[in-house]
Amino acid sequence: MKGIFRFSLVLMVAPLFCGTAFVIGYVILVALTIPQLPAWAQPAVTQWLLDIPQHAESSDNGAYGLNGSSSPAGLSAVQWDGYIGTETMIHGLPIIDRVQLWSVWYDKPLLGCLFHDPRYESHTGSDFPMNEGTPIHTTISGKVVWAAENGPWGNLVVVENDGYQIWLAHLSSIEVSEGDILEYGDEIGLSGNTGNSTGGHLHYGIKHKTEAGSYVWLDPQLFFNEDEYIYIGCSD
Template identity: 75%
Template sequence: MKGILRFTIAMLAVPFVCGTAFVIGYVTLVALTIPQLPPWAQKSVTDWMLDIPQHSESADNGSRPPSSAAGISAVRWAEYVGSESSVHGVPMKGPIQHWSTWYDKPLLGCVFHDPSYESHSGVDLPVNEGTPIYTTIAGQVVWAAENGPWGNLVVVENDGYQVWLAHLSSVEVSEGDVLEYGDLIGLSGNTGNSTGGHLHYGIKHRTEAGSFVWLDPRAYFTEDEIIPIGCSD
């Protein structure tokens, strides 16, 4: 009788002892791992282990650069109206470099509604990173930051028109700045949804109905201002 009792207690104790050993082992293993993590990750793993409530991914916990709301709808109309609101010309000045070759004028790659690129909302100007980019409209800067697929984006607005300059490597203006025609806005790059150094140049126009349309930038510069090389992708 005594033997059966002892056996039953032992059998009941086994899962308890194993469970305790597992928890101690697991916690020890995670605790030993924490010092080996990069400094920015250590705090959140410790918080997680101690079950301290954490912020969601989108919250700024100081471990990343400030995040900006992304997407086309994040760029709003500022209702800015200034003199000289006409859009014209190309947003860079020759000579420009693409790969190892210099050209006296900007190159025109993929175009607006290119058959091979149908949902395209502007034109692409292939150019090496770091080339100065200038606004093709005088007006107010309404966006000057990273913006998802656009990468680093600058948008300049005047009287219902917005000029969009995307995939920049650096932004040289700030939101709210009022620019003259041809002012430097940043340097070309390869940021966002981009597979090679180029500038995306779009012109957005607000319609009477309160909606908007993308205009074909080719209608705002002349053929002799660019060298067409076609869309390769």
């Protein structure tokens, strides 16, 4: 009787072990195979076999730094400078060139998660999925009031002019410094996947100071045209 019990126990547990061994074996095989593929094929195969990044944030990064958070990083760390220059209009997109996502090139920037996406409590900008290393440009002339790492925003550049700030987040590298005065369209850095980001993308936010001394986030889509992007949707 004891022998039968032991046998049936082994029979029940065996598939679990086989499953685990299969998964481990699969991951090892993938990890060994991908580096041997030609460079152009690697991103697509990685995406297909291992994971499908969301090209978005996994939570509302606008909430960080609120509620008296002791962290020096976050939303409240970026102050209003009060800079007012000429030519204050925000327009166009922070991506000028063609973009590449995985191994595919697109003629226009790809628009992913939108402002106030219902999946987040209050998504504070527009997400543009793209590979890391794409040049990012300012959509307003103005003063750089933040150009550094900032917690969930990753490497962040904020440009201000006349009560408006544009926020360009998750950069891989920053090419401007705090205090720089930029012309419209100047390159500020390269797109990346830093901070609270799942997959290479640019988070583009527009903040507007209200008369009450507070601020609101504006929908960036109000500042560019429908024919300037390809909408691919929010993938999570």
